[in-house]
Amino acid sequence: MVMPQMGEGIIECTVLNWLKNIGDSIDADDSVLEVATDKVDTEVPSPHSGKLVELLVKEGDVITIGSAVARIEIFGEAEKPSDNGTPDAHSTIANELETVVPSYGLPTLSQETTAGITSEDETNSGFFSPLVLSIAKEEGISMNELRQIEGSGAERRVTKKDIIQYVKTRTTTPSPVTQNQIKSTEKPGPTAPRVASGNVEIIEMDRMRKMISQRMLESKQTSAHVTSFIETDMTNIVLWRNNVKNDFKKQNNDSITFTPILIEAVIKAIKEYPLINVSVEGDKLLVKKNINIGMAVALPNGNLIVPVIHQADQYSLIGLAKRVNDLAKRSRENKLKAEDLVGGTYTISNIGTFGNIMGTPIILQPQVAIMAFGAIQKKPAVIETPQGDLLGIRHKMFISHSYDHRVVDGSLGGMFLKRVSDHLESFDLNRAIL
Numbered sequence: 001m002v003m004p005q006m007g008e009g010i011i012e013c014t015v016l017n018w019l020k021n022i023g024d025s026i027d028a029d030d031s032v033l034e035v036a037t038d039k040v041d042t043e044v045p046s047p048h049s050g051k052l053v054e055l056l057v058k059e060g061d062v063i064t065i066g067s068a069v070a071r072i073e074i075f076g077e078a079e080k081p082s083d084n085g086t087p088d089a090h091s092t093i094a095n096e097l098e099t100v101v102p103s104y105g106l107p108t109l110s111q112e113t114t115a116g117i118t119s120e121d122e123t124n125s126g127f128f129s130p131l132v133l134s135i136a137k138e139e140g141i142s143m144n145e146l147r148q149i150e151g152s153g154a155e156r157r158v159t160k161k162d163i164i165q166y167v168k169t170r171t172t173t174p175s176p177v178t179q180n181q182i183k184s185t186e187k188p189g190p191t192a193p194r195v196a197s198g199n200v201e202i203i204e205m206d207r208m209r210k211m212i213s214q215r216m217l218e219s220k221q222t223s224a225h226v227t228s229f230i231e232t233d234m235t236n237i238v239l240w241r242n243n244v245k246n247d248f249k250k251q252n253n254d255s256i257t258f259t260p261i262l263i264e265a266v267i268k269a270i271k272e273y274p275l276i277n278v279s280v281e282g283d284k285l286l287v288k289k290n291i292n293i294g295m296a297v298a299l300p301n302g303n304l305i306v307p308v309i310h311q312a313d314q315y316s317l318i319g320l321a322k323r324v325n326d327l328a329k330r331s332r333e334n335k336l337k338a339e340d341l342v343g344g345t346y347t348i349s350n351i352g353t354f355g356n357i358m359g360t361p362i363i364l365q366p367q368v369a370i371m372a373f374g375a376i377q378k379k380p381a382v383i384e385t386p387q388g389d390l391l392g393i394r395h396k397m398f399i400s401h402s403y404d405h406r407v408v409d410g411s412l413g414g415m416f417l418k419r420v421s422d423h424l425e426s427f428d429l430n431r432a433i434l
Contacts, residue, residue, distance in 0.1 A: 001046060001070040003063055006037050006338045013037045014207070015061045015069075024052050032070065035063075036207060042338050050074040061160075062131055135163050139170075208303045219365050223404040227360045228414050230399050232421040234376050236429045237261055238395040244433055251433060252318055259350050260320035262373050263293050265423035266348055267313045273416045277345050279366040280407055294344035294364060295324065297331040298354075305331050306364060308344040316434055352376060358398040369403040369413065371420065 006013060013035040020032050031043035032052070054071040057063055136146050141163075149166050151158040205213070241256060248256040270277045270291050278285045293312040297305050307327040309315070315323060330336050347364045352375035361372040374397055381394040399421060403413040 001032070001048075001072050002068050003035070003065050004044065004047075005065055006035075006042070010037050010065060010338070010342075012062055012064045015057050015059050015063065016041060017059050018055060019043065020052050022052055022055060026050065026052055026072070037338065041334060042336075044069075046072065048072055048074050062134070131160050132158050132163050135160065135167070139163075139167050141167075206301075206303070208305075212304060215365070216362050219362050222365055223363050223368070224406050225360070225363065225402055226405045226408075226410065226413065227400055227402045228410070228417050229358055229401075230417050230421050232397050232399055233381070233394050233425050234258075234397045235395045236427045237424060238376060240427065240429055240431060248318075248321075248433055252322065254322055254325055256321050257324065258352075258373075258376070259295065259348075260317060260324050261427070262350065262424070263295070263309070263312060263320055263324070263348060264317055265420050266293065266346065266371060267291055268423050269416055269419040270346060271313065272419055273412065275412060276369050276403070276408065276416050278368055278407065279345070280368065280404070281366075285407060288345040290343075290345065292343050292345045294347035294367075295327065296347065296349035297328050300332060305336070305341070306344065306347060307331055307336055307340045308342065310343060318434065346370070348373065352397065358400050360400060361402045363402055363404055368406075368408055369401065369416075371417075372400040372402075374398040374400070 003013065014037075016034040016036050018033045020026055020030070026032060026046045026049065028047065028049045029045045032046045034041065034043050036042075050072040052070060053073045055069075056071065057067075057069050063069065132146075135141075146158065146163075149158050149162055150156070151162050237258070241258065241261070245256055248254070274287060275285070277288050277291060279288070280286070290311050291313045293309045294306040295309065297307060299305060307330075309320070309323050309327065312320065312323075327336070327340065330340070344364065344367065346367060347361075347370045349359075349361050349370065349372045351359050351361075351372045355375050357374040357377065359372045359374070361370045363370050376395050376397045378393050379396045380391060381396065383390045383392045383394070399417060401413055401417040401420075405413075
């Protein structure tokens with residue numbers, strides 16, 4: 001059994017727990033283990049019916065997509081041992097990593113951690129799995145020192161078991177030169193705070209927060225962020241929602257929030273300005289035919305996740321409302337599937353739910369724009385009428401639009417923002433629930 005593809009752009013995952021034990025009989029599509037990616041926690045089903053005879057990875061292991069995770073004896077077939085007996089589980093993982101990782105272009109040791117190493121060292125470098133490299137970095141083991149470890153894997157390669165055993169028996173500490181070499185090659189990022197006094201509390205980042213941190217930094221380093229703002233009159237929408245929300249609940253057994261109405265306006269504007277619905281690949285723009293709207297959802301633990309409404313332009317307002325509520329509910333209950341989190345082409349964030357009036361959202365790569373909707377507030381405003389201008393109370397909202405200035409100029413970013421605002425302000429107060 002190998003780790004199946006978990007979604008677009010996902011190349012590795014972490015084993016959370018095994019749902020089956022060695023010796024258990026399993027049917028095809030039975031959930032065998034639970035894994036975590038940088039997008040979602042999900043269960044992995046068995047591709048075959050049979051008996052689980054061996055676990056090749058342990059809880060907490062980071063594994064690549066396509067690598068072997070277990071051995072299943074298929075009903076009706078005798079187990080076929082290898083010529084050399086049962087393979088070592090860690091050797092199997094190392095072999096799988098060796099074949100899979102290079103195809104994804106992940107860094108080997110000679111690419112990422114060889115600053116300060118001589119050319120003679122580089123010519124003698126071998127392959128080390130990402131898991132071994134990670135342990136080496138955490139333990140301060142230099143490249144030269146790593147090469148001295150006797151490996152028990154295929155072709156004497158170093159396995160996780162080998163390096164852990166080496167760390168246990170290691171008596172020397174890295175020299176100052178080695179420490180500097182390691183420090184110079186580490187990528188910058190958040191580190192755990194050190195206690196300076198008894199008044200400091202240390203909170204370790206969880207896995208999702210680390211991923212969010214990494215993604216946000218990558219986005220700022222990739223895109224030239226520019227943010228434009230506009231104030232929109234939401235009076236018609238507020239009055240319409242107040243009038244229909246009870247009937248909507250009775251008819252559809254679901255609530256109507258502002259979010260599906262906001263998404264509907266964004267969809268209309270994307271159809272008029274399709275060059276906002278693109279991604280960048282080198283010096284080319286990939287214009288997406290499907291309109292897949294990501295919606296940022298705040299989780300109870302404070303983290304953020306962005307499920308996607310695929311082909312959002314195919315939904316009615318009722319359909320959008322149901323889809324928004326379903327994704328938000330499953331996000332907070334940690335029940336999203338991997339496919340719920342991939343393929344987004346444009347993202348919105350309703351920061352008004354936190355009482356914020358405006359913000360400067362960060363683009364979700366590889367998209368080129370994101371829109372944030374602020375809190376709706378009652379404000380005095382000038383109302384133009386055929387009989388003259390009047391002063392009245394209106395429901396106003398700021399919209400923030402961040403876009404990648406590499407490919408979206410101020411004219412396109414500004415016109416798109418204005419068009420979203422126009423669609424919201426022209427909302428029909430007498431619109432039927434459809």
